[in-house]
Amino acid sequence: MSPKGLNSRGSASKIYNERILDGQINEAWISYTSSATNLTVFFTSFSENKTSIKCLWHEVDLSKYFSEKVNFGFSAATGRRYWEIHTIHSWNFSSSIRINPLYTKPLRPEKKNSKQLVVGLVLGGSGLACILVIGMTFLWFRFKSEGKAVKNEENDVFMVHYEFENETGPKNYSYETLSTATKNFAESEKVGQGGFGGVYKGFLSNLDSNVAVKRISKGSKQGIKEYASEVKIIGRLRHRNLVKLIGWCHKEKELLLVYEFMPNGSLGYHLFKDNMFLTWMTRYNIVRGLASSLLNLHEEWEQCVLHTDI
Numbered sequence: 626m627s628p629k630g631l632n633s634r635g636s637a638s639k640i641y642n643e644r645i646l647d648g649q650i651n652e653a654w655i656s657y658t659s660s661a662t663n664l665t666v667f668f669t670s671f672s673e674n675k676t677s678i679k680c681l682w683h684e685v686d687l688s689k690y691f692s693e694k695v696n697f698g699f700s701a702a703t704g705r706r707y708w709e710i711h712t713i714h715s716w717n718f719s720s721s722i723r724i725n726p727l728y729t730k731p732l733r734p735e736k737k738n739s740k741q742l743v744v745g746l747v748l749g750g751s752g753l754a755c756i757l758v759i760g761m762t763f764l765w766f767r768f769k770s771e772g773k774a775v776k777n778e779e780n781d782v783f784m785v786h787y788e789f790e791n792e793t794g795p796k797n798y799s800y801e802t803l804s805t806a807t808k809n810f811a812e813s814e815k816v817g818q819g820g821f822g823g824v825y826k827g828f829l830s831n832l833d834s835n836v837a838v839k840r841i842s843k844g845s846k847q848g849i850k851e852y853a854s855e856v857k858i859i860g861r862l863r864h865r866n867l868v869k870l871i872g873w874c875h876k877e878k879e880l881l882l883v884y885e886f887m888p889n890g891s892l893g894y895h896l897f898k899d900n901m902f903l904t905w906m907t908r909y910n911i912v913r914g915l916a917s918s919l920l921n922l923h924e925e926w927e928q929c930v931l932h933t934d935i
């Protein structure tokens with residue numbers, strides 16, 4: 626509790642002029658009447674070997690200065706001119722205070738505060754709970770719809786699986802077969818990198834020939850769709866200038882496409898390689914070949930296929 630003093634300076638100030646330097650014991654009574662807001666101090670002093678009682682009083686509303694509960698103590702000062710020792714021999718305190726409604730005033734804001742605190746906590750708590758519920762619901766729906774999307778893509782792939790089971794087109798290879806063929810997708814066997822993943826050279830003993838295995842990146846959602854359509858549509862295409870799709874594999878999240886191997890690499894390699902000289906006749910034949918295969922894709926096949934990435 627921080628100490629407080631009451632300074633009644635101004636019209637209420639009174640100076641006590643009696644000497645207390647004779648080594649005699651003085652007595653004092655301090656009383657305060659809250660109803661009359663009267664602070665009175667009685668003090669015994671000595672003059673001509675006679676005890677006299679002096680009285681000081683002051684009208685003051687202490688409730689304005691002190692809170693409901695206060696601690697009492699003593700402090701004294703002698704001023705600069707005297708070296709004195711003052712001793713308190715005994716003291717007593719009594720109070721007849723009854724809690725006046727006025728005194729409870731300061732408590733009201735506290736009650737209000739605690740009420741506000743409770744209301745705030747309830748509102749804040751329920752707000753937080755609402756946000757949590759909405760957030761969880763949102764996450765749950767998102768999770769469900771993402772799960773559905775992935776399932777739909779998986780279904781596409783399984784549809785492909787089903788459609789090709791009885792056809793004479795691309796074969797379904799096991800992952801182990803393709804992994805063995807490419808030496809477990811060794812870097813040394815990698816012949817190129819496309820938009821959807823790496824391409825590896827492999828050897829398939831049942832065909833007794835080299836193949837190119839395109840490994841679709843695991844993280845590529847677009848790759849799964851591409852894979853499904855590539856197997857579905859391109860698997861049926863036949864043209865001398867189109868690389869033949871000879872197999873495929875789908876295991877969990879691994880997607881693999883098996884093509885006939887082009888030992889001379891890509892057309893881009895031959896067109897843009899340094900110091901590569903292509904005669905006009907070669908270039909003319911390349912353009913003719915391209916046009917022929919595009920015509921086949923766009924108009925001659927039972928289903929129109931647009932390449933869009935030449």
Ligand SMILES: Nc1ncnc2c1ncn2[C@@H]1O[C@H](COP(=O)(O)OP(=O)(O)OP(=O)(O)O)[C@@H](O)[C@H]1O
Nearest residue numbers: 816817818819820821824837868884885886887891
């Ligand atoms: N059948 C193949 N035989 C030999 N090399 C191939 C074969 N297919 C692809 N490659 C090599 O792998 C590289 C990447 O081929 P891929 O088809 O994946 O990518 P791309 O040509 O950029 O096509 P996309 O943009 O559709 O991914 C080619 O540039 C080529 O060097």
